[in-house]
Structures are given as structure tokens and as C-alpha cells.
Amino acid sequence: MTIIAENPIKSVAAPSQVQQKVIASLRKRHRKEKLFRSLGLSAVLISLALVALLFINIFAKGIPAFWQSAITLDIYFDPKIINVPQKPVQQADESDNDFRQRDLAWQNQVGFVNFNRLIADSLQKVLPDAAKHRRDLGRVVTSGERFALRDMVVADPSVIGQTHTLHLLTDANIDVWLKGNIDRSLPDNQQQLSPKMREWVQSLSEQGIIQNRFSLALFMNADSRSSLASAGLAGAFMGSFYMMLVVIVLAVPMGVAAAIYLEEFAPRNRLTDLVEVNINNLAAVPSIVFGLLGASVLIGWFNLPMSAPIVGGLVLSLMTLPTVIIATRSTLKAIPPSIRQAALGLGASKMQAIFHHVLPLAIPGILTGAILGVAQALGETAPLLLIGMKSFVASVPASPFDQATALPVQIYLWQGNELRNFFEARTSAAIIVLLMMMISLNGMAIWLRKKYEKRW
Amino acid sequence: MSNLSLIVVLLVLLALGYQFGTRRSRSIATVNPNLRMHSRPHHYGMMVGLWAVLPAFFILLLWLWLSPAVINAMMISALPTDISAQSTEQLRVVTQRINNLANNFGVVADAAPWELQAAEHFRQLKANSALVLTALIAVIAAVGMLFGLLKITPALKARHQVERVVKSLLVLCSTVAILTTIGIVLSMVGETLKFFSYIPPTEFFFGTTWNPRFSTVGVGEQGSFGLVPLLAGTMMISAIAMLVAIPLGLMVAVYLAEYAPYRLRNIAKPAIEVLAGIPTIVYGFFALVTVGPFLRDLGNTFGLTISATSALTAGVVMGIMIIPFISSLSDDIITQVPKTMRDGSLGLGATKSETIIKVVLPAALPGIVGAVLLAASRAIGETMIVVLAAGNSPALTANPFEAVSTVTVTIVNQLTGDNDFSSPQSLVAFALGLTLFVITLLLNVMALVIVRKYREQYE
Numbered sequence: 001m002t003i004i005a006e007n008p009i010k011s012v013a014a015p016s017q018v019q020q021k022v023i024a025s026l027r028k029r030h031r032k033e034k035l036f037r038s039l040g041l042s043a044v045l046i047s048l049a050l051v052a053l054l055f056i057n058i059f060a061k062g063i064p065a066f067w068q069s070a071i072t073l074d075i076y077f078d079p080k081i082i083n084v085p086q087k088p089v090q091q092a093d094e095s096d097n098d099f100r101q102r103d104l105a106w107q108n109q110v111g112f113v114n115f116n117r118l119i120a121d122s123l124q125k126v127l128p129d130a131a132k133h134r135r136d137l138g139r140v141v142t143s144g145e146r147f148a149l150r151d152m153v154v155a156d157p158s159v160i161g162q163t164h165t166l167h168l169l170t171d172a173n174i175d176v177w178l179k180g181n182i183d184r185s186l187p188d189n190q191q192q193l194s195p196k197m198r199e200w201v202q203s204l205s206e207q208g209i210i211q212n213r214f215s216l217a218l219f220m221n222a223d224s225r226s227s228l229a230s231a232g233l234a235g236a237f238m239g240s241f242y243m244m245l246v247v248i249v250l251a252v253p254m255g256v257a258a259a260i261y262l263e264e265f266a267p268r269n270r271l272t273d274l275v276e277v278n279i280n281n282l283a284a285v286p287s288i289v290f291g292l293l294g295a296s297v298l299i300g301w302f303n304l305p306m307s308a309p310i311v312g313g314l315v316l317s318l319m320t321l322p323t324v325i326i327a328t329r330s331t332l333k334a335i336p337p338s339i340r341q342a343a344l345g346l347g348a349s350k351m352q353a354i355f356h357h358v359l360p361l362a363i364p365g366i367l368t369g370a371i372l373g374v375a376q377a378l379g380e381t382a383p384l385l386l387i388g389m390k391s392f393v394a395s396v397p398a399s400p401f402d403q404a405t406a407l408p409v410q411i412y413l414w415q416g417n418e419l420r421n422f423f424e425a426r427t428s429a430a431i432i433v434l435l436m437m438m439i440s441l442n443g444m445a446i447w448l449r450k451k452y453e454k455r456w
Numbered sequence: 457m458s459n460l461s462l463i464v465v466l467l468v469l470l471a472l473g474y475q476f477g478t479r480r481s482r483s484i485a486t487v488n489p490n491l492r493m494h495s496r497p498h499h500y501g502m503m504v505g506l507w508a509v510l511p512a513f514f515i516l517l518l519w520l521w522l523s524p525a526v527i528n529a530m531m532i533s534a535l536p537t538d539i540s541a542q543s544t545e546q547l548r549v550v551t552q553r554i555n556n557l558a559n560n561f562g563v564v565a566d567a568a569p570w571e572l573q574a575a576e577h578f579r580q581l582k583a584n585s586a587l588v589l590t591a592l593i594a595v596i597a598a599v600g601m602l603f604g605l606l607k608i609t610p611a612l613k614a615r616h617q618v619e620r621v622v623k624s625l626l627v628l629c630s631t632v633a634i635l636t637t638i639g640i641v642l643s644m645v646g647e648t649l650k651f652f653s654y655i656p657p658t659e660f661f662f663g664t665t666w667n668p669r670f671s672t673v674g675v676g677e678q679g680s681f682g683l684v685p686l687l688a689g690t691m692m693i694s695a696i697a698m699l700v701a702i703p704l705g706l707m708v709a710v711y712l713a714e715y716a717p718y719r720l721r722n723i724a725k726p727a728i729e730v731l732a733g734i735p736t737i738v739y740g741f742f743a744l745v746t747v748g749p750f751l752r753d754l755g756n757t758f759g760l761t762i763s764a765t766s767a768l769t770a771g772v773v774m775g776i777m778i779i780p781f782i783s784s785l786s787d788d789i790i791t792q793v794p795k796t797m798r799d800g801s802l803g804l805g806a807t808k809s810e811t812i813i814k815v816v817l818p819a820a821l822p823g824i825v826g827a828v829l830l831a832a833s834r835a836i837g838e839t840m841i842v843v844l845a846a847g848n849s850p851a852l853t854a855n856p857f858e859a860v861s862t863v864t865v866t867i868v869n870q871l872t873g874d875n876d877f878s879s880p881q882s883l884v885a886f887a888l889g890l891t892l893f894v895i896t897l898l899l900n901v902m903a904l905v906i907v908r909k910y911r912e913q914y915e
Contacts, residue, residue: 018612027808036809040711043704044481044720047728050776053729057746058738257629265623266630277904279633284900285829285893286837288864290641292889295871296643318636325633351619382839382864386871386885397891408737415741415844424745431738455487 058435062428068215068229070167071141071174071204073122075149077160081117084109087157095169113145118170126209136197141168144227153160153449159214167213172228174201179209181421218429222396223410228419233430235396238405239309239389241380246313247320247377247401252370254317255324262325263332264354283322290319291383299387306388310400315387316377323376327369331362364452368445375441379434407434459520462593466513470505473601477504480608488610490888495615503614506621507604514628519589527581534577537557538571546877554578558743644893645878647886654880655681660887666850666861666880668870671867681884685852689767689860693842694835696771696856697778702828704775712783713790725784732780743773748845755857763856765847771856774841789823790816822906829903833896839864863888 015023088106119141124130130137145168152159173192176182178201186196204210221232266272294315298304304311335358343353384390387411387414397404405413411430417423427441478501485493493500528551532540539550540762557567557575567575608614653662663682708728712721748764751772755762762768793816801811817824847859850866870885 028833029810033809034809035713036812037715040707040715042706044716044724044728045712046723047704047708047731047779050779051727051730054734054738054776057742059747173830185632201545225756254629254632258624258633259630261623261626275630275634276707277901278637279906280899281900282633282637284833284896285640286833286864287840288837288867289644289889289893292867292871292886293636293640293643295641296647296877296886300643301876321633321636349615349619349624379733379737381735381737382843382868385868408735409620411737411741412840412844415744421646427741431741435738438733438735 022372055435058428058431062430062432063424065425065429066215066218067212068217069170069178069205070213071170071210071211071293072165072167073119073141073209074125074163074165075118075122076163077149077153078121079161081121082110082113082153084153084157086111104155107154110150113150113153113233115149116143118149126204126207127132129456133196135214136194136200139171139197140174140292141199142171142227142229144221144224144230145169151339169215169217169229170201170210172419174210176419176421177201178205178212179425181425197403218426221403222394223392224394225392227275228417228422231414231426233407233410233433235393236405236407236410236430238396239312239393240406240408242309242397242400242404243313243316243406244378246310247317247374248370250314251320251373251377252318255321255370255373256366257326258321258334259325259328260354260359263329264358266418279322279325283326286382287319287380288386290315291386293318294383305401305403307391307393307403307405308401309397309404311387311405312384312389312404312406314374315383316380319380319383320373320377323373324369327372328362328366331369332358334365336363357426361454364448368449371441371445371448375438375445376439379408379438381412383407384409385412407437458515460771462516462590463564463675466509466516466593466597466808469512469601470509473505473508473604474498474501475536476601476605477501477608480504480605481614484608484610491609491610499553499614499618500608500612502618503612504601504604504608506618508597510621511600512526512593515596516589516593517810518584519592523585523589527578527585530581531574531578533688535574539570552822553672558582640893644886647883648890650877651880651883651887654883660884664852666866667914668875668884681880681887683863683888685850686861686863686866686888687891688837688852689846689850690862690864692767692854692860693771693774693846693862694832696768697774697835698828698832699829701733701778701782705831706781706786706824708779708783709786709790710812710817713787714808714816725787728779732784734777736838736840737779737844738775740840740842741771743769743841743845747773760857763847763859765845765859767846767856767858767860774835774838774844777838777841778831778835781834782827785827785830786820786824788819789827792823793819807875814870822909826907829906830900831901836899837892837896839868843868863892867892 031172033131047134069094085106088099088102090096094102116138120137123137123140127137148166148168152164176199177184177193183193191198193201201210217230218232219237220234221230222235224231262272262275266275294311298311298314301304305315339357339361340353343357344350348356384406389405390413391403392413393403393405395402405429411427411434414423414427414430465818472763478497481493481495481497481500485497515893531553531554532547535550540547542550553567554571554574555578555862557571558578621655634850661683663680665680666683666685667680708724712725716724744765748769750764752762752764793823797815797819798811801815802808842862842865846862846865848861848869849859849864850861851858853860867885867888870882870888877886
């Protein structure tokens with residue numbers, strides 16, 4: 001040790017027995033000090049590495065899923081196949097209702113058209129030997145794309161008879177094969193694609209007909225089981241959106257009101273003590289217990305609909321309420337009493353002092369707490385499973401009373417899908433979307449705090 | 457939806473009442489310039505608005521609460537006598553069918569003529585009820601607004617009245633938290649008692665096999681509902697999590713509080729706290745696809761059989777999740793230890809690490825214990841990580857390398873999402889939930905008491 005080496009005692013005379021002992025023990029103690037310090041540093045580094053590992057892992061898995069293999073085809077909307085009458089036009093003497101009926105009947109007819117044949121016909125142009133492999137031919141494009149063609153016809157019937165160049169999503173298994181998410185050296189019986197199909201896919205992707213394109217389906221579509229490649233997050237996103245709406249409308253004002261009462265008005269007695277302990281406890285109750293509350297009280301007693309965002313929102317509101325209350329209370333506590341006293345001294349009532357002077361100063365802090373509470377509610381999964389939100393919903397909910405899932409529940413559902421090598425990436429992509437939303441919420445909270453933070 | 461539009465109408469009325477009240481108070485003030493109005497104009501406005509809306513809103517709530525039962529009773533009384541004489545259980549089925557018919561939903565089998573008739577009647581009653589409600593609310597709101605307007609005099613203490621209403625609103629909001637707790641306890645105790653009418657409590661608390669079977673199997677095969685294997689799984693996973701999180705979290709807290717330069721602390725502290733904000737489903741997925749296979753391969757190289765989904769996998773990942781809870785709580789507590797204590801120790805010649813180990817940590821111990829208890833309660837109640845990564849095999853085992861099941865996983869499995877809480881198979885979820893609630897409650901209360909006591913000590 002350098003300190004000991006420079007010790008003047010050493011240069012004057014040989015150290016005595018006691019000094020030797022001290023020097024030895026100092027050496028040992030300093031070594032311990034160094035060890036302890038490096039232990040601490042390594043704990044910090046390990047924790048940071050874990051954060052990094054988690055993010056790198058999820059991003060590495062998920063980012064490829066934002067691009068999905070799509071086939072570029074010239075689709076001829078053959079009038080012989082799309083054999084439907086003219087799209088109805090509203091007559092002058094026709095009521096809206098009658099016209100809607102007629103229009104729906106027409107749309108129904110369009111729905112019966114064999115759009116798969118349109119796809120198969122245009123595939124035959126790029127695949128010369130396709131006629132011999134009809135079964136494989138039907139599996140190149142994912143089955144959900146025929147609805148995209150139908151929607152095109154419904155939206156604009158003039159496409160019939162025209163040829164359009166479209167990018168259609170390929171089957172999920174083709175995506176897996178092209179991205180190398182399956183071992184290509186596996187024997188035929190373990191491959192998800194037939195040998196013919198693999199040959200086709202290889203040549204099509206070499207010709208550039210099958211390419212990786214940014215996957216709009218991931219964002220625009222609801223979940224799907226029949227057409228895995230077009231399964232998307234739109235339904236789950238709207239479900240989460242409605243739930244957050246309920247949380248913002250219910251939990252935030254209620255929490256703020258409760259905090260104002262407890263902090264500013266409530267007398268200090270046993271009862272308010274109990275309320276305080278109760279709120280602190282509620283903040284630490286496992287989230288799944290709130291799910292049980294929702295299942296038995298909201299669904300069992302109040303007969304609210306299963307799997308509806310309104311119920312999910314109510315459960316999450318109850319769960320977030322303590323977070324909002326605690327955050328608001330600590331913000332109110334931090335506002336100096338002089339503000340209140342000044343207002344009261346000028347003749348304001350207590351209510352006026354609080355609502356006109358204290359609350360405006362507390363708003364940044366309250367908003368920060370509210371945003372953090374909403375972020376916590378956004379990521380919560382367990383209570384939603386108990387109120388039926390894990391059921392499969394293939395449509396985008398139109399109101400908070402419709403069946404829906406939520407983003408974290410969609411992640412739960414996708415990770416359990418049997419087509420693992422496709423959905424592992426898609427689940428990670430969904431996680432990235434969720435994390436991005438949470439990071440932006442948290443970032444907003446930090447920005448608010450930084451911008452408006454006041455030291456009194 | 458019509459209820460929602462009614463509420464919107466009430467909000468509009470509130471604004472209108474506010475306008476009218478403000479105007480009227482101003483005109484009164486100008487008519488009698490030598491009289492001082494007691495309150496500001498907006499107080500009078502608010503009072504009129506509240507008079508218009510609050511009674512109407514109260515009636516609306518009452519109506520929504522009572523009218524379904526009344527309509528149902530009226531509908532049933534109009535049914536043919538041989539049907540209305542049935543037992544309540546059968547009547548419930550009948551009303552459900554009629555309800556579906558009235559809402560144009562499909563029903564099983566063809567509807568009988570009397571059913572269609574009843575459905576039509578039911579629809580009629582509902583329409584009438586909505587009409588009467590709207591009229592009633594209109595009248596009450598109008599009367600209320602008029603009453604409020606007429607009440608305005610210079611001597612009227614409008615501000616006091618408004619403030620009293622606002623205050624009671626605040627009180628109402630702060631009781632929601634208590635009502636939530638009461639709701640949790642009552643609903644769970646109720647369902648748990650129902651469960652105990654099927655399965656005696658001793659069998660539940662001390663049974664060592666968990667095999668609930670399916671509710672469709674029949675009454676003869678009751679299945680066994682033993683809590684012990686689930687609780688053992690929960691405890692094992694939580695223990696592993698704490699083994700990971702306590703050393704790491706504590707060392708992080710010590711380093712950041714005592715050694716780290718200011719800049720490192722500023723970066724590392726929020727970065728580690730990111731871990732606390734990540735949704736647990738993400739940890740579950742991470743455990744399932746990354747940590748599980750990694751641990752299995754690691755076990756293979758050492759000749760151990762570790763299944764990919766095991767208590768170890770779930771525990772390790774849960775430990776990672778808990779690190780920031782322990783580190784930031786302990787950090788707060790360590791920085792609260794008075795500087796004089798450190799100075800005393802350093803002045804006597806102790807090294808920094810000796811000071812930390814022998815002086816700072818013992819002083820901070822109660823707080824740290826509180827933090828650890830809070831973290832433990834979090835670990836016990838954690839659901840998604842264990843649902844995905846613990847393997848869901850409710851066997852009593854002491855081997856952390858095997859799959860286990862926990863209380864929370866079983867709750868998720870047993871409540872499959874139907875609202876029929878009549879079989880012990882689904883009721884057991886509530887008994888498990890209550891057990892979980894009590895355990896975490898005890899841990900939380902203990903932690904809060906300890907932390908609070910400690911705070912007072914140095915403040």
C-alpha cells in the first residue's frame with residue numbers, strides 16, 4: 001500500500017512488533033474496503049446490465065416483426081368471378097333505412113365472391129407450375145387478405161374489371177421461413193412448408209416478388225386466429241385506450257378530491273389515521289385481488305358485461321386510486337403553508353384558499369402522479385384476466401361496453417399461440433409498442449416535474 | 457346510452473343554472489345598490505346550478521337502481537298464471553329468455569307466442585319507463601332551478617351552501633378507498649364462506665394435494681383442495697426472488713448512497729428504477745423465452761436437470777423485478793441516517809466500509825427490514841411472471857429446479873372468466889385470494905409500522 005510505503009517511521013527504524021501488527025491489519029482492512037467497494041460497484045453494474053439485457057433482448061426479438069413478408073401481385077378483378085349486380089344507389093323516394101337494407105344485402109353478395117380465386121389466378125402468372133399444386137397455391141397468401149380485396153370492391157365497385165398491383169401479406173409460415181426462424185435443415189416432415197412451397201418462396205423472394213415490407217397489419221388489424229399473419233394490435237389498443245379513459249375520468253378526479261380532503265380538511269383523529277393506513281395498504285394489495293373484487297362485485301352483483309373495457313377500467317381505477325391519492329397528498333404537503341395563510345389573511349374562505357391558490361400550484365405534481373398511475377394501470381394484466389378479458393376478440397371495440405382485450409392481455413394471449421416461431425417475434429413487437437407507450441408516459445411525467453418543479 | 461345522454465343534459469342544465477343564477481344575483485345587486493350581497497355572483501350561480509342538478513341526479517340514480525326490478529315484476533305479473541307460478545329459479549330462466557327476445561338477441565328454440573307477447577310488453581314497459589324518467593327529471597330540474605333562483609336574496613349565504621356541497625363531495629371521494637377495502641373483504645369473505653360449505657376449512661388449509669378436477673366431473677368426485685403445495689410454491693419462488701434481490705438491491709443502495717460520484721448516481725438511480733416500471737407480463741415473457749432456456753442449458757452443462765419453466769426461473773426474474781423496490785427504499789433510508797453517526801465512526805479511525813457495516817446499516821436496519829417486507833409482499837402477490845414461467849404443476853416439492861404452482865397462478869386458472877360462482881372449483885379462487893390478501897396485509901402493516909417508527913426516530 002502506498003500510504004504505508006511512504007510512512008516516515010519505516011525509513012527511520014525497523015517497525016516494532018506492534019507497528020508491524022498495525023500495518024498488517026491496516027493492509028487487511030484496506031483490502032476489505034476495496035473489496036466492499038467493488039462489490040457495490042459490481043451490484044450497480046449487474047443491475048444496469050440486467051436492464052440493458054432485458055431491453056436488448058426484447059428489441060432484438062421484436063423489431064424484425066415490424067416488417068413482414070408480403071407478395072406483390074397484379075390482381076385482376078375479373079368481372080366473371082366478381083359476378084355481382086351494380087352497387088345500389090339511393091333512390092329519391094327511398095327511405096334511409098330501406099337503402100341501408102339494400103346496401104347491406106349487396107355487400108352480403110360481395111362477401112360470397114370467391115376472392116381466393118382472384119389471388120390464385122394472379123399467382124399462376126408468376127408461378128408457371130402452379131396448376132399442379134392447387135393446395136399449396138391457396139396457402140401462399142394469408143387467408144385474411146381476401147377480406148382486404150372484398151373491402152376494396154365494397155368501397156369502390158369500379159375496380160371490377162381493372163388490374164391493381166397490391167402488396168398482400170404472405171402466410172405466417174412463409175414469413176418464418178424467409179426470416180430464418182425455423183431450422184432450414186430439418187427434414188421435410190418437420191417443416192411447416194411443403195418442399196414445393198419452399199421452392200416457390202425461394203424463387204419469388206429472389207425475383208423480389210416477395211419482400212419484407214413494413215407491417216401495417218400489426219397496427220391496423222384486430223387479433224385473428226384464422227389468418228395469423230394479419231393478427232394485429234388495433235383491438236387491444238382500443239381496449240386499453242377505453243380503459244385508460246375510464247381511469248382518467250374516474251380515478252384521477254376522485255383521487256385528487258380524496259387527497260384534498262385528507263390533507264387539507266380532515267381533522268386529525270383515529271378515523272383519518274385509519275383511512276391513511278387503509279390507503280397505504282390498498283396501494284400494496286396484490287393487483288390480482290382487485291381482479292377478484294371486479295369478478296365478484298362488478299360482474300357478479302352489478303351484472304356488468306364480461307370482458308368489457310368499462311369493467312376493466314373500473315377495476316384499474318380502484319387499483320390506481322391509492323397511487324393518485326398518495327402522489328397528490330405529498331404534492332399538497334410540499335406547498336408551503338404561507339400560501340394558505342396569505343389567502344386566508346386576505347379574507348378568502350378555506351375552500352377558496354385551496355381551490356384558487358394551493359391547487360393551481362400543485363397541478364404539475366398532481367399531473368405527474370396521475371400520469372404515473374395511468375402508466376401503472378396500462379401495464380397491468382392479472383386483474384384483467386379474471387374479468388374475462390382474456391377471451392379472443394376478433395373485432396375492434398366500438399365503445400367501452402363491447403368485448404375487448406387490452407395490450408398486456410394481448411401479449412399474454414400471443415405468447416401462448418402454438419405457432420411459436422412466428423408469434424415470439426410478434427409478441428416482442430407488441431411488448432415494444434407497450435413499452436414505448438409507457439416510456440413516453442413516464443417521460444412526460446419526468447418532463448413535467450423538471451419543468452415545473454419549484455423549490456420553496 | 458340514453459342514460460348517458462341524460463347525464464349530458466344534466467351537465468348542460470348545470471351550466472344554464474349557473475348562468476341564470478349569476479345574472480339574477482347581479483340584477484338584484486343593481487336593483488338594491490345600498491344592500492351588500494353576501495357572496496360573489498358565481499356562488500349564487502353555482503348554487504342555482506346545484507339546485508337544478510343534484511335532486512334530479514339523485515332521482516336518476518334511484519330510478520336506475522329500482523326500475524329494473526319493478527319492470528321485471530310488472531312483466532312477470534302479466535305472464536300467464538301457470539308460468540308466473542313457477543319457482544324463482546325457473547322464472548329467472550324465463551325472464552332471461554324474454555329479455556333476449558326484447559333486445560332482438562337470438563334464443564334457443566322457437567319462441568312461444570306468450571313469450572313474444574311478454575317481450576313486446578317488456579319493451580313497452582321499458583320505453584314507458586325511459587319516457588317517465590325523462591319527464592320526471594325535466595320537471596324536477598326545472599322546479600329545482602326555479603327554487604334556487606327564487607331563493608337568491610342579498611342575505612342568502614350562497615357561498616357557505618356551495619362550499620358545504622363541495623366538501624361533502626370531497627368526503628364522498630375519500631370514502632371510496634375505504635369502501636374498496638370493505639368491498640374486497642366482504643366479497644371475498646362471502647364467497648370463501650360459500651366455498652367452506654363445500655370443503656371444510658381444515659381440508660383447505662392443511663390438505664397437501666391440489667387436484668380440483670373439473671366442475672363438470674360430478675359431485676361424486678369432489679377433488680382435493682389442499683392449500684399447502686400452492687403456498688409452498690409461492691414461498692419457494694418468493695424466497696428465491698429475495699435471495700436475488702436483497703444482496704443486489706442492498707449493495708446497489710449502499711454504493712449509490714455512500715460511494716457513487718454524483719453523476720453516476722444521477723444516471724444509475726433512474727436507470728435501475730426503470731425496472732420497477734416495466735409491466736410484469738414483460739418480465740414473464742422474458743423469463744419464458746430467455747431466462748428459462750438459459751438456465752436449462754446452464755444446468756445441462758453442470759449435469760443438472762432444470763426444467764425451463766421452474767421455481768428457479770420465476771424466482772430469478774422476480775428477483776430482478778424487485779431490485780429497485782429494495783434499492784430505492786433502502787437508499788432513502790440510508791441517506792436519512794444522520795451524518796454525525798458516520799463522522800463519529802470515521803473519526804475513530806474506521807474505514808468507510810467498516811462504518812457502513814457496523815454503524816450505518818445497523819442504524820438503518822429497521823427501515824431496511826420494512827423495505828424487505830414490502831418487497832416480499834410484492835413477490836408473494838406477483839402473478840404474471842409465475843403464470844408464464846413457474847410451470848403450473850401443483851406438486852409439493854422442495855426442488856427449485858422443478859415446475860411448481862402458486863396461489864396467484866391457481867386463482868387465474870380457477871376463475872376461467874365465467875360469472876358462475878357456484879362450484880367449489882371457482883369459489884376456491886376467492887378462498888385463495890383471501891389467504892393472499894391476509895398474508896400481504898400482515899406483511900404490509902408490519903412494514904408500515906416499522907418504517908414509520910424508524911422515521912420518527914431520526915426526524
